[in-house]
Amino acid sequence: MSSAKETPRQKMIGMMYLVLTALLALNVSKDILDAFIVVNKGLENSNQNFTDHNDNLYSQFELAKIIDPVKVTPSWKLAQEVKKHSAELTDYIDKLQKKLIAQTDGLTSNVADTTQMQNIKSKDSYDTPTNILIGDSEDGSAGASRELKNKLINYKTQLSNCILPEDRKNVKIDLNTKDPVQSENNENWEMYNFYHRPLVASLTILSKIKSDIKNAESITVDYLLKQIDAEVMKFDTIAAKVIPQSNYVLLGEEYKSDIFIAAFSKTKKPEVMVGNYNETTKTFEGTPNSIDVQNGLGKYIAPTTREGIVSYSGTIKLRSPKGKEMLFPFKSEYIVAKPSLTVSADNMNVLYRGLENNISVSVPGIPTERLKVSATNVTLISKGNGKYIVKPNVDGKANINVFAIMENGEERNMGTMSFRIKRVPKPVAKIGKITSTGIMTKGEFSSLMGIISYYDNFDFAATCKVVSYDMNYTANGAGATEHVEGNVISEKAKYIVNRLRKNEKVYFENIKALGPDGLVVDLGSLSIKLN
Numbered sequence: 114m115s116s117a118k119e120t121p122r123q124k125m126i127g128m129m130y131l132v133l134t135a136l137l138a139l140n141v142s143k144d145i146l147d148a149f150i151v152v153n154k155g156l157e158n159s160n161q162n163f164t165d166h167n168d169n170l171y172s173q174f175e176l177a178k179i180i181d182p183v184k185v186t187p188s189w190k191l192a193q194e195v196k197k198h199s200a201e202l203t204d205y206i207d208k209l210q211k212k213l214i215a216q217t218d219g220l221t222s223n224v225a226d227t228t229q230m231q232n233i234k235s236k237d238s239y240d241t242p243t244n245i246l247i248g249d250s251e252d253g254s255a256g257a258s259r260e261l262k263n264k265l266i267n268y269k270t271q272l273s274n275c276i277l278p279e280d281r282k283n284v285k286i287d288l289n290t291k292d293p294v295q296s297e298n299n300e301n302w303e304m305y306n307f308y309h310r311p312l313v314a315s316l317t318i319l320s321k322i323k324s325d326i327k328n329a330e331s332i333t334v335d336y337l338l339k340q341i342d343a344e345v346m347k348f349d350t351i352a353a354k355v356i357p358q359s360n361y362v363l364l365g366e367e368y369k370s371d372i373f374i375a376a377f378s379k380t381k382k383p384e385v386m387v388g389n390y391n392e393t394t395k396t397f398e399g400t401p402n403s404i405d406v407q408n409g410l411g412k413y414i415a416p417t418t419r420e421g422i423v424s425y426s427g428t429i430k431l432r433s434p435k436g437k438e439m440l441f442p443f444k445s446e447y448i449v450a451k452p453s454l455t456v457s458a459d460n461m462n463v464l465y466r467g468l469e470n471n472i473s474v475s476v477p478g479i480p481t482e483r484l485k486v487s488a489t490n491v492t493l494i495s496k497g498n499g500k501y502i503v504k505p506n507v508d509g510k511a512n513i514n515v516f517a518i519m520e521n522g523e524e525r526n527m528g529t530m531s532f533r534i535k536r537v538p539k540p541v542a543k544i545g546k547i548t549s550t551g552i553m554t555k556g557e558f559s560s561l562m563g564i565i566s567y568y569d570n571f572d573f574a575a576t577c578k579v580v581s582y583d584m585n586y587t588a589n590g591a592g593a594t595e596h597v598e599g600n601v602i603s604e605k606a607k608y609i610v611n612r613l614r615k616n617e618k619v620y621f622e623n624i625k626a627l628g629p630d631g632l633v634v635d636l637g638s639l640s641i642k643l644n
Contacts (some may be wrong), residue, residue, distance in 0.1 A: 163327035246307040253303025385411030402476040467630030542636040
């Protein structure tokens with residue numbers, strides 16, 4: 114994890130850059146312009162090498178963060194900030210270079226974006242580059258060079274803030290924005306670098322600045338990585354491990370697990386403690402248990418004494434190469450369920466419309482208070498402890514949907530049970546003791562209160578009520594009908610029956626009853642022979 118070092122080729126390019134910059138004050142010949150193209154190409158290659166090297170540093174950071182997120186994350190976040198600021202500044206210079214090419218050669222932005230330096234027509238033009246970079250000011254303050262200088266100063270400050278104060282003298286961030294000490298015209302940084310420079314020179318100088326930025330990025334990220342390297346554990350053995358998200362998966366759900374390479378040291382056994390660990394106070398509540406460790410793995414065994422979700426937590430303690438104790442907290446959970454047997458008959462998932470159907474909802478291993486139950490086409494009322502009243506009010510099908518609320522707040526789908534909604538069976542009409550045909554004395558008839566209806570061989574305690582009927586009889590040789598609203602035998606009906614002769618019949622027809630489902634049904638007829 115060392116920072117990028119200058120190769121002989123990079124040193125040669127740097128020397129050529131200095132020589133060419135000095136020659137600009139003497140003469141701008143074609144050879145010098147062509148030399149700038151060569152130098153710029155070399156700088157672009159060096160920048161790509163820096164980019165590859167920096168990407169490798171960030172990859173090392175990602176790996177270190179996976180191994181020890183608690184310790185590495187603060188430095189990793191700083192490295193991410195460095196990466197962001199570097200990308201923003203490099204992007205700014207890229208756009209500035211394309212702007213110089215576009216306006217000097219009279220190209221569109223899209224064409225300039227793909228134009229190589231050797232294909233630029235106005236390589237020796239300096240009017241437009243000076244106008245963009247210096248502007249109408251005498252010190253460059255009105256041009257893009259001043260903005261660039263300020264961004265470089267700010268970038269250097271951002272990188273310095275990532276380095277400990279005591280280390281800043283030894284960690285050199287080579288971004289020079291100071292005014293030149295030796296300048297015949299007493300020029301500042303802006304004028305020295307960009308005033309009256311031909312286009313290819315300005316582009317090469319900007320490429321050199323990008324190279325300095327990537328080098329500064331490399332030095333800073335390498336420094337941050339070394340700060341954690343001293344405490345990174347050294348492992349001598351690696352093994353493949355699988356950790357499931359849940360040890361209890363229902364049919365239809367997805368099984369998910371993390372599969373990764375774990376590393377451990379055979380000579381440095383960790384200390385694993387299991388109990389109720391409070392990450393806020395960094396202490397155990399109660400006395401934790403020390404568990405056996407084999408090949409870097411703590412072998413945790415716990416008896417199951419109750420159903421439901423069981424959570425546990427603890428710490429893994431290791432010593433770093435410097436002897437510092439490193440504590441890694443963890444927590445997990447598992448589900449304990451009774452062995453269960455479910456037997457169901459086909460076509461029996463039925464709910465009766467209008468009735469209070471009782472159902473029980475349970476999921477093995479999940480406490481009922483953590484179940485979230487909803488339903489379609491019914492009214493659902495919880496009675497507690499997994500007991501519910503389901504009252505359908507329409508025909509069709511009802512779906513009972515069940516979700517389990519896990520300890521982390523996640524709602525996990527436990528499945529859906531579908532029920533057919535049926536109408537209650539047709540009730541039976543009854544007058545006295547007669548349910549179809551029968552014999553009754555006039556005295557018995559006079560004592561009747563009314564026609565009743567009831568459900569025969571139906572397990573639900575459902576009630577229904579006769580709401581109307583027609584009483585048909587023969588009087589004076591002609592048929593007659595008495596319509597009655599309700600179920601009561603009226604005094605008029607009793608009077609009529611009392612005047613009939615023995616063995617004459619009275620018919621009760623069009624008997625209508627209202628059931629608990631709100632529907633009116635026809636119960637047929639009853640007949641009575643008077644005795």
